[in-house]
Amino acid sequence: MVREEATVTVSSPSGERELRISSPGRVLWPQLGLTKLDLARYIVDVGDAFLAANGGRPVTLQRFGGDIDGEQFFSKNPPRGAPDFVRSVMVVYPSGRSHPQLVIDEVAAAVWAVQMNTVVFHPWASRAGNPDNPDQLRIDLDPQPGTGFEEAVPAAQALRAVLSEAGLESFIKTSGNRGLHVFAPIDPVREFLDVRHAVIAAARELERRMPEKVTTAWWKEERGTRIFVDFNQANRDRTMAGAYSPRALPGATVSCPISWEELEHVSTKDFTIVTVPQRLKATGDPWAAMHANPGTIDVLLEWWERDLAAGLGELPFPPDFPKMPGEPMRVQPSRARTTD
Structure with missing residues (x-):
């Protein structure tokens, strides 16, 4: 029996690479009939912007054995047989354990990841050359039940103003x-814990300005119908889907950078592996100059210290983290009251 495969040509610093894609006709997004080969071609089409956003960083691969509705797992260290243009960097996890983590240095490495059945790419907020110190402050605005993208828009706009007051230029996707x-x-x-505290300071300031619309409550039972500012995404080894990464969702949507000017006029559904390549050709990459003028978190850390003095302490960490200094009890409030 002849195995089905295809070849994708990818430009690299060393010249063109011919990458084999096995099972190219495997359908990844059943509702749309989009295949593994469609995904590989998408990565090639958006390669420069994808690499600018995610390259040179420790990255976790979200891999699928079949389509997006099937079995999945997260892959951090290079699997056996990785080509020589796929490297790794030693990183320290919250447990204190060190381990090599994948790094993507060229578009061909991302296409190879697709060959390894990757759908979603999750890059760290730090670069491989300095993995302990993030060069991105990241804030996830997460709509809770009863809210959605429409409610996240004004929260993002207000957050932009908060960060601007702290001396930071912000970008959105x-x-x-x-x-x-x-x-x-x-x-x-500064290391991850400092950046986390800066994110909490910004989140609390946003919450003060939009108390009915935004929350920093870690426990779901306390969030209500508000946008949750997920401060724990700023922790070490906590990632979100990278810019231009596909998502394992029915519409083959992409986590897509946009300009602030278009925020009120777009929908998540506008950006898919089918539409984003043409968008990039037509409008360019809104994040192209992101790192031209990096700022500092000094002002946000002053806000953090101000809030500490006012009695606002540390917030809960994810359950797999070791107990952290000053952290409150890791029990949801309703259970704590029942226990008391």
């Missing part, structure tokens, strides 16, 4: 689902 991701380039001179 769709999550590919219902929310929005706001990024600010920063000098990579």
Whole structure:
């Protein structure tokens, strides 16, 4: 029996590479009939912008054994047989354990990841050359039940103003689902915990300005119908879908950078692996100059200290993290009251 395969040509710093795509006709998005080969070609088409956003960073691959509705797993370290143009970097995880993590240095490496059945790419907020110090402050605006993309838009606009007051220029992208991701380039001179505290400070300021619309409540039972500012996405080894990464959702949507001017006029559904390549050709990459003028989190850390003095302490960490200094009890409020 002849195995089905295709070849994709990818430009690289070393010349053109011919990459084999096995099972190219495997349907990844059943509702649209989009295949593994369609995904590989998408990565090639958006390659420069994809690499600018995600390249040179530790990255976790979200891989699928079949289509997006099937079995999936997350892959961090290079699998056996990885080509020589796919490298890794040693990183430290929250547990204190060190391990090599994948790094994508050229578009061919991303296409190879597709060959390895990757659909979603999750890059770190730091670069491989300095993995302990993020060069991006990232804030995830996560709509809760009863809210959606429409409610996330004014929250993002208000957050932009908050970050501007703190001396940071911000950039925005769709999550590919219902929310929005706001990024600010920063000098990579502070470690993850400091950046997390800066994010909490910005989130609390946003919450003060939009108390009926935005929340920093970690426990779902306390969030209500508001936009949750997910501060824990700023932690070490916590990632979100990268810019121009596809999502494992029925519409083959993409987490797509947009300009602030178009925010009120777009929908997540506008950006898919079918539409984004043409969009890039027509309008260019809104994030092309993101790291031209990085800022600092100094002002946000002053706000963090101000809030500490006012009695606002540390917030909960994810459950797989070790207990952190000053962290409140890791039990949802309703259970804590019942126990008491």
